[in-house]
Amino acid sequence: MQLIDCLRAAVTAIATNFLRTVLTTLGIIIGVGSVIVMMAVGAGARSEIERQIANLGTHLLTVNPSAKIFGGRSSGAGSNLPLSEEDLRAIETKVPCVLAISGQLWASATVVYGNANFWTRIWGVHAQYLFARSWSIESGREITEQDIAGARRVALVGLTVAKKLFGDNDPVGEVFRIRNVPFTVIGTLTPKGQTSFGHDHDDAIFVPMTTARFQLIGKHPLVPDQIGSISVKFQDGTNLRDAQEEIEQVMRQTRRVPPGDDDTFVVGNPIESMKTRTAAQTTLGWLLAATAAISLIVGGIGIMNIMLVSVTERTREIGLRMAVGARRFDIMLQFLLEATTLCMLGGLIGIVLGVVAAFVTAVIAEWPILILPQTIVLALFAAAIVGILFGFLPARRAAQLSPIEALRSE
Amino acid sequence: MNLLVRGSAITASGSASKPPLIAVREVEKVYVTGEQTVRALAGVSFTIEEGEFVAIMGPSGSGKSTMMNLLGALDVPTKGSILLNGQDVSTLSRDAMADLRNRTIGFVFQQFNLLPRTTALRQVMLPLAYARPRPGDCDLVARQRLDQVGLGDRLCHLPQQLSGGQQQRVAIARALVNDPKLLLADEPTGALDSKTSADIMGLFRDLNRRGITIVVVTHEAEVARYARRRIVFGDGAIVEDLRLPSASD
Numbered sequence: 001m002q003l004i005d006c007l008r009a010a011v012t013a014i015a016t017n018f019l020r021t022v023l024t025t026l027g028i029i030i031g032v033g034s035v036i037v038m039m040a041v042g043a044g045a046r047s048e049i050e051r052q053i054a055n056l057g058t059h060l061l062t063v064n065p066s067a068k069i070f071g072g073r074s075s076g077a078g079s080n081l082p083l084s085e086e087d088l089r090a091i092e093t094k095v096p097c098v099l100a101i102s103g104q105l106w107a108s109a110t111v112v113y114g115n116a117n118f119w120t121r122i123w124g125v126h127a128q129y130l131f132a133r134s135w136s137i138e139s140g141r142e143i144t145e146q147d148i149a150g151a152r153r154v155a156l157v158g159l160t161v162a163k164k165l166f167g168d169n170d171p172v173g174e175v176f177r178i179r180n181v182p183f184t185v186i187g188t189l190t191p192k193g194q195t196s197f198g199h200d201h202d203d204a205i206f207v208p209m210t211t212a213r214f215q216l217i218g219k220h221p222l223v224p225d226q227i228g229s230i231s232v233k234f235q236d237g238t239n240l241r242d243a244q245e246e247i248e249q250v251m252r253q254t255r256r257v258p259p260g261d262d263d264t265f266v267v268g269n270p271i272e273s274m275k276t277r278t279a280a281q282t283t284l285g286w287l288l289a290a291t292a293a294i295s296l297i298v299g300g301i302g303i304m305n306i307m308l309v310s311v312t313e314r315t316r317e318i319g320l321r322m323a324v325g326a327r328r329f330d331i332m333l334q335f336l337l338e339a340t341t342l343c344m345l346g347g348l349i350g351i352v353l354g355v356v357a358a359f360v361t362a363v364i365a366e367w368p369i370l371i372l373p374q375t376i377v378l379a380l381f382a383a384a385i386v387g388i389l390f391g392f393l394p395a396r397r398a399a400q401l402s403p404i405e406a407l408r409s410e
Numbered sequence: 411m412n413l414l415v416r417g418s419a420i421t422a423s424g425s426a427s428k429p430p431l432i433a434v435r436e437v438e439k440v441y442v443t444g445e446q447t448v449r450a451l452a453g454v455s456f457t458i459e460e461g462e463f464v465a466i467m468g469p470s471g472s473g474k475s476t477m478m479n480l481l482g483a484l485d486v487p488t489k490g491s492i493l494l495n496g497q498d499v500s501t502l503s504r505d506a507m508a509d510l511r512n513r514t515i516g517f518v519f520q521q522f523n524l525l526p527r528t529t530a531l532r533q534v535m536l537p538l539a540y541a542r543p544r545p546g547d548c549d550l551v552a553r554q555r556l557d558q559v560g561l562g563d564r565l566c567h568l569p570q571q572l573s574g575g576q577q578q579r580v581a582i583a584r585a586l587v588n589d590p591k592l593l594l595a596d597e598p599t600g601a602l603d604s605k606t607s608a609d610i611m612g613l614f615r616d617l618n619r620r621g622i623t624i625v626v627v628t629h630e631a632e633v634a635r636y637a638r639r640r641i642v643f644g645d646g647a648i649v650e651d652l653r654l655p656s657a658s659d
Contacts, residue, residue, distance in 0.1 A: 005539045012527050320523040323484065324584070325512020325540035327505040403484045407519070 003337070010338035013310065014345070024306040025346025027299020028386060031292050032347045032379045036354025037361060038288035039375040044368035045278035045285075052274045055192055055201065057134040059099070059238055062268045063091070063230040063247060080264040081255075082226040087265075088126075090254040091230065095246045097238045102129035103227035105212050111165060111205065113176035118164040122178055122205050124212020124228075130156075130189075132233040140172040140187025143208050147186075151210035155183040158202035159191040181215050183207065240269055281367055296382060299346065300390035307339050307394035318398050319406025332399040339391025340384050347383025351376055429496055430457035431591055431623050432481060437490035439476050439646075450476040452646040453490070458625065460591065463618040465634035466627045468643030475596070477643065478627045482515055482594050483507045495591055512540050516585025518595035522577045524569040530556060531565040534583045541588060555583040559613060575606035582613065586622075593617065595626045599633055611636040 014021050065080040083103065092101045105124035110117050127145050130136060137156065147154050155178075162171050171185040192201035213219070213226065220226040234243050244267045251257075251265050311318070318331055355371060362369040439451040451473045458464055468474040479485040480492055484507075486500045493499075495514050502510060511517075516537075524533050534552040538545055545551060556562055559579040569577055578598060585593055595614070599607035615636050618624045626637060634640055642650035
């Protein structure tokens with residue numbers, strides 16, 4: 001018997017009891033759906049970490065002022081005194097293995113060029129910023145020490161900003177305004193793309209640190225040379241745990257934190273915190289894997305049950321098929337294929353629901369998800385395997401029927 | 411390995427010199443159910459030549475249904491041998507018996523045994539799906555057979571859209587589709603009214619006149635009237651084997 005005949009018989013049998021059949025595949029639907037969500041969430045977390053590593057490099061630490069705590073109540077991030085040029089120089093000179101270091105100071109502002117205007121974030125940075133953040137320019141030149149020393153009104157623009165303000169024209173050399181102050185574009189940046197959390201790296205403008213301080217942010221009453229945060233890039237092979245401790249020691253000295261007091265700053269490892277952030281996703285992944293396994297087993301048993309019912313109901317048909325020449329293998333194949341088709345049908349519904357559930361998860365939990373083609377294939381494969389495994393017993397029972405008794409049954 | 415040879419030497423019908431289509435020799439069939447032993451057939455012997463039209467009769471429990479199962483290669487005898495088309499059925503494996511049924515025997519049942527939700531054309535094509543090698547023109551052959559039983563215009567009808575007589579005709583077309591040597595009918599008119607029964611039996615007689623061997627198991631004398639030979643069973647043995655003059659109309 002050819003596969004196409006088997007398939008036709010399977011589809012006919014399934015169509016005969018459509019509602020019963022679909023209800024039976026509920027376990028498979030949930031199982032396959034779980035597989036999809038599990039894989040989407042897992043792959044999303046992995047790709048997010050990989051992207052972060054690609055964007056920042058693996059040897060980056062960041063320093064931020066920490067939240068001040070008054071009587072157990074946090075005053076919010078950065079409520080301690082801001083960092084300063086002194087802190088930056090101390091890290092640069094006293095901490096070993098530093099490859100590049102840059103401060104960042106930022107504000108959001110509307111930028112204007114001709115008729116175009118755009119709300120974006122302006123970053124004041126040092127000359128090593130791009131190198132420290134593993135970034136590079138697409139065209140033009142980088143911000144230099146001279147730009148910083150002279151507090152020049154020059155700017156590097158990210159791709160998103162360049163497109164919004166200048167369209168397809170080359171922005172290098174153009175003059176635009178940030179808060180009514182004219183700036184000259186000296187370069188554009190290579191695209192870094194969006195994080196899955198919706199943050200667009202390319203939606204940014206970079207200006208010299210000094211310029212940002214004087215023109216855009218304004219003087220801090222206590223720290224005239226304030227810096228919002230510091231990025232430190234280390235040489236390859238540096239132990240980041242040790243480096244983190246070194247920075248903490250240097251910073252406590254420089255900021256004169258009395259022994260026993262809490263740090264007035266935090267040293268962060270963006271890759272590590274990203275891994276922590278996606279750890280919940282990994283946990284959910286395992287939970288879903290367990291759900292998927294249980295659902296597929298329960299679903300498989302449901303399939304086995306309905307196939308046993310089907311074999312009993314169609315005993316006469318089996319007898320007839322045997323009478324007209326079906327070998328045992330033909331009958332076996334027919335029922336195996338029917339069980340597999342049933343599972344694949346449930347699998348397809350499960351895939352649709354799984355994809356929807358994954359996107360809903362992405363929106364509600366703000367988690368990055370990634371649905372790879374091989375995820376779909378794997379899910380269908382899992383459904384097919386369940387069909388073959390749990391269809392085996394009913395199919396064998398059908399094949400072993402005696403033709404006489406099968407023909408005689410009511 | 412059992413090789414099925416569709417004997418090319420025995421195509422013409424009627425000649426007594428060539429081997430019979432069916433040779434039943436000292437066949438016994440014993441059923442054991444629990445502690446009970448039922449002897450359904452007790453040493454039966456007879457032969458059926460190609461081209462015969464035989465009615466197997468007898469009251470229920472006489473062994474005629476058992477005989478039918480054995481003739482149809484659906485079962486094997488406890489003792490003795492049955493040669494179907496020169497092949498000893500009792501030596502065949504289950505799959506070899508399936509192949510033998512597929513090529514040599516066409517079955518017609520009392521309850522038609524049509525598949526649900528399947529068009530007449532697909533019903534008739536069913537045995538071809540199990541044929542080895544599979545013929546290339548299944549569709550065409552099935553159409554011809556339906557035409558032959560007078561249902562050429564009902565190809566796409568489902569069983570529930572057909573009358574009882576028409577359903578039985580579809581079943582007959584299905585039985586004929588593989589050009590079997592033997593048409594085995596088990597109470598083929600049992601579910602039909604007398605007018606339709608006559609039509610179906612008339613169809614059998616026409617088919618027989620074209621050379622196909624027909625064995626009908628029935629308890630109705632009216633049905634047996636169409637046959638040219640009557641084998642009557644009683645208590646697991648043949649009580650009468652009567653060749654009739656050419657059937658009256």
